[in-house]
Amino acid sequence: MENNKDDKRDVGGNFECSSCKLYEKFDYKGTKPPFARNILFLEDCYVMKDPFSLPNRGEVLVIGGDCSICNKQICSNCSIFYAKRFCNECLTNNVDKFPVQLITKIINTN
Ligand SMILES: [Zn+2]
Ligand SMILES: [Zn+2]
Incomplete structure (x- = not known):
């Protein structure tokens, strides 16, 4: 069932994590x-x-969000929230822009 609200953010839909599917x-x-x-x-x-x-x-339940760099849908497990949401892939590609403690934490949880 589609509904036609103007605010598209207010409409449910399907979420698929771009990383773990x-x-x-x-x-x-x-x-x-x-x-x-x-x-x-x-x-x-x-x-x-x-x-x-x-x-x-x-x-x-929070399923996830959009990566602030690549804009892909990403679940909470495959991303971090550090001022904005970043998927693991973008995090890896921009490792020099994040604090070391943060990166260490991600690596340890994976
Ligand atoms: Zn995921
Ligand atoms: Zn990304």
Whole structure:
């Protein structure tokens, strides 16, 4: 079902991580999910309603976001948020622009 809202960020759709190919349906993309209370993200995130939370609790799951360099959809596991979101590939390609501590952390978690 498509709907024709003007604000495209407010429309759900399909998310596919460009790195690990995680595939999810998201309910909302943006900074302030209408179905969640008291949540304001620092970036446009792909979010879905948490299927395991009670109705009306307003809990959400963040699936991922858009890489600020290559603009690809990237899941939380394959990216980091450092002022903006960066996918692992762009991180690797721009390693000299990030603090060493950050890079070390990424390498350790992978
Ligand atoms: Zn991924
Ligand atoms: Zn990227």
